[in-house]
Amino acid sequence: MRHTLPIAPQFYVTAPQPCPYLDGRMERKLFTALQGDTATRLNDSLSKQGFRRSQNVLYRPSCSECSACMSARIKVADFSPTKSQRRVMNRNAQIGRRATSPWATEAQYDLFRRYLDSRHATGGMADMDMFEFAAMVEETPIRSRLIEYTDKEDRDLRAVCLTDILDDGLSLVYSFFDPDFDRLSLGTFIILDHIAIARDLGLPYVYLGYWVPGSPKMDYKSKFSGLEVYHNREWSPLSDNSDYDSALHPLSTDPIAEQVARISLPDSRPTS
Structure with a gap:
């Protein structure tokens, strides 16, 4: 018997688990499958x-205790590098960029493992094997690129970023880098280079994932000028942390049904 996909995406909620950003809180996610002919438009819209x-999943935090996790993006036209960021670019002048199809290699996985062991040894990805890494990189139903950063002299791999190309920008899905080269500030360099790529492509935004007020892990994103956060169902320039105190309140989240009802979905017709 032939089955067809539902016209509208179906949304689900994960079971609560400890929040990786704020101690003593629980997180849950609202998610939907990303598949079929409308995957690209759904990804762009959501x-x-x-x-x-x-x-193959799109997700958004939907916690019952707070709404602190806010999607963050850099408005390229409003970005101006600081002196520190200019120094990062200068220190990485010997790093070359190569954009490839999303295909995992052993060299990437070796770098990924060293990065996790150094930076996130107790995180949710700590036990990821080569097959799971390949799935993370290769299972994408939309236009994605794997961007490798290598030393121009010794050709050693220094950093990697899995990047989605949206209709209005670049989305950094996941990045990792050589932990032995802290002096290069490779995490910052990856973001700066993506701003340059977006500018060259005429794309207005670089999406960075989530920013969380009060989380030291996320503070580095606030160092970039032109940063916007998605709060109260709209994008606005990042302001002082105290302006988001209400997001930490247990009553700051709407019921799941209301959240889903407010999601704007793209036209479901397939691309010709």
């Missing part, structure tokens, strides 16, 4: 509404 992609 990315503008605070969703992120992981393989």
